[in-house]
Amino acid sequence: MKRRDFIKKVVMTSAIAPVASLRIPFVNVSIEELTQKHFKEMSEEEKKAVIERLEREYKERYGVDVNIKTTPAKEGVVWGYALNIKRCIGCRRCVYACVKENNQSRASPDDPTSNEIHWIRVLEVAQEKLEPGTEEQGIGTKFGDVVAGVVLEESEHYYDPEKVPEDGKMYIPIQCQQCEKPPCVKVCPTRATWKEPDGIIVVDYNWCIGCRYCMAACPYWARRFNWSWPYIPKEEINPNQHYLGNRIRYRGVVEKCTFCIQRTREGRYPACVEACPVGARKFGNLLDPNSEIRKIIREKRVFRLKEELGTEPKFFYFMD
């Protein structure tokens, strides 16, 4: 028996039920929650018991009946994503569809300490920044990280015009690139984040210690931290959840885009793909030579962000 199992057993047997649900002061965590195992080390029964407990806990905390699945990856599938940056109009519909689908924390009107989270960030870049400036402006760019000729430091993250798209602007949405060689996974001290067989990088929100090393390691700024308890209005909670995906997170843990694992493992498209009004977002199985994504990679001008880092993203940008 592994040491952890042993400790758990001792805790569980010596402590009768009420003790198991005792809560540790200040952090407000039950003994049951504290002694929960790493997701990958749980047996099927253990998973079931944990899911039951979690559904109960979410009900107590948010007053909503949720359904948490643990659907595993399908064989022969590795998901890939492609985004047409010539088409993107910068409307941010994907951003908000993602927030809703994935139960991201909202800014609460009456709680200034609530923590608004978006997994997708859309950058606005002035087309003129891609061209040499005038003599007064100085020819060339000043500083920054270049992506396909775009200096990221010169992009605008909080653009807010009356109407998009604006003339002379282009837009680059960025979210987790689902790296084949993910630095975030390499640095995590607890193995709380890992690559699933279908290529998705997931986080066990009950295992992450919140050290934020992965946030420092991610070259795409794709990870978000729960600086406080998530705030989601009760009626906006999406009850169709996955343990590794959109179930509601905790204070003090990291989260990120999972290509909507709760949808894609059930044969549906990610929410952002469906939300995009101009069809700029494409999604499919990289292992299937006939898939749309493979066709795009084969036929379009494709690039990935920061190729030089060797992270091998499974998120492709393309132009017609």
Next chain:
Amino acid sequence: MKNILREIRYFLDFVFASIKIALTGDRRYYVWLASLVMLVVLGTYAYIYQLMHGLIVTGMRDQVSWGLYISNFTFFVGVAASAVLIVAPLYLYNYREFEYIVTFGEFLAVAALIIALTNVLADVGRVERLWHMFPLIGTPNWPDSMLVWDVLVLNGYLFLNLLIPGYKLYKKYIGLEPSNWIKFFIFLSIPWAISIHTVTAFIYAGLSARPYWNTALMAPRFIASAFTSGPAIMILVLLVIRKYTFYRKYISEKAIETLAQITLIAMLVNLFLLLSELYTVFYSATIHQVSLKYLFFGLEHNGKVYAALKPIAWLSLFMQITSVALLLYPKTRRNFKTLAAACSLNAIGIWLEKGMGLVVPGFVPTPIGEIWEYMPSFMEWVIVAGTVAWGFLVYTLMLKVAKTIEAGLARHPKAGKE
């Protein structure tokens, strides 16, 4: 069997005697302890508040996700490593002047490690889950994650620096010479000291996402800055002890002079490495100069200037250079007033450089180009003050015991008789 029982009894006597020594002193001693305890209580209170509300009470956000806690952690790991500068000359080169001050070094390492580790506790989002990264009970991502390495080497070093002086004091207390096996641990502690700061540097240096940290100079710079700020702090401690306690007669001027020279040389190396870094980054002028530019000159975006760290960077540089000037000139180096000034400038200068100056610019701008400025919140300052006070409290108590026993003022009643 009888021997073991006797040994245990002696050891318990030693522990009780130590507690008694640690808790008795003159009025000044109590005032000092009480002020430290007060800071610790305040820090604990702030920490509990943070536990209940989350790290939202800090100034950190997704853009700059490490701040004052990790800065402080990094600096104090360096201080801990620098104890080797007293241990190595004494045990490898038999430099006797350090005989008396070696416990100051070893216990400074303990105190600095306590500060470093409590800052980690303050920083993590889920402190009750820390066991997930421990061997045997958790799932440590070893050997991939440098954080796991760091936890291992830091705790190993903590153990060594408790064992070695603790054992020697115990032997002294019961009136015996330390056995030879302790030498093994003493020699082990020398490379171990280097390892703790190297691994800490590797935490940063291994991240390709952050060009500012992703440099092979990181570990050498860490060691150099540790080997100047550590002895500087040690000198300050020794000067205070000389001034206010009767142990002054044991601390030779020669020992202090040697430490001052070490401080000077390491600082020169540190500045040299900084120069190499500045040259390479700014002369080649690739896009990766942006963080260093932010640190020293600030950045401008859409007409707005972001330069929160600029004064800190220049102040730190100014302090370091002034300390070199004061240490270089023998007259000011040997005058304890100017020496104290030089050491204070040195330690604060390095604290600024290696803390905020190292950690924060790594996050500015974010890897996708957002410029967001971090400033620690009041809560963070209170918690950090608490951790530092806690370290100094432990340091004071341990030194009190060590120096009393070393001076032969506390011995086991049967010492030397059996």
